Amino acid sequence: MRFPPVSLSLKDGRPCLIREATPEDGPALFALERAVVQAREGLVKLPDELPADAAAFTARREAAGLHRQDGTAFPLVATAPGGALLGEASFLRPSYRMLRHGGVLGIGVHPDAQGLGVGRALMHHLLAWLRAHRDTNGDRVHRVELQVRGDNPRAQALYRSFGFVLEGTRRDFLRTEEGAWVDDLLMGLLLHPERP
DSSP states (O other), rough: OOOOOOEEEETOEEEEEEOOOGGGHHHHHHHHHHHHHTTTOOOSSSSGGGOOOOOHHHHHHHHHHHTSSSSSEEEEEEEEETSEEEEEEEEEEOOGGGTTEEEEEEEEEGGTTTTTTTHHHHHHHHHHHHHOOTTTTOOOOOEEEEEEEOEEEEEEEEHHHHOOOEEEEEEEEEETSSSSSSEEEEEEESSSTTOO
């Protein structure tokens, strides 16, 4: 089941389009990731740890399977008029059959678009897409998990508002350049708690 594009208005009145990401979005996704990493909020990578260029970044996404159309990958982007990327969210399922009912969600919003509802819109539409999806054998996505830094309460609040719960803490998981220790939080959501 492919994702039908959705038009909406952001908090500041600007129009926004939520649509499925494609391999052609690679350069724009690389620019988005670079902007998010350079803002130094919420991620665990540093600017010099990014791929060398957009081609390497796109190749890495392809290798991870983020554009497969077999029910494994669910990538969305939020774009402004003219095509500028405001944010992205993706869900990737593992290939192992015993784990295929779940997967990992990732999300990033451009620093200039934060606080406008981009992240909330991406989360809403990605989770709706996952709830509606059925594999060819009738199976569906049951579990969504994500990791969030312990020093990112804004993101944690967003995830909790969608029903994610804290499932575990990896204490002192990362160390900032300034030497501060930060926990990593594992949060999870059961889309179909009745268990099919």
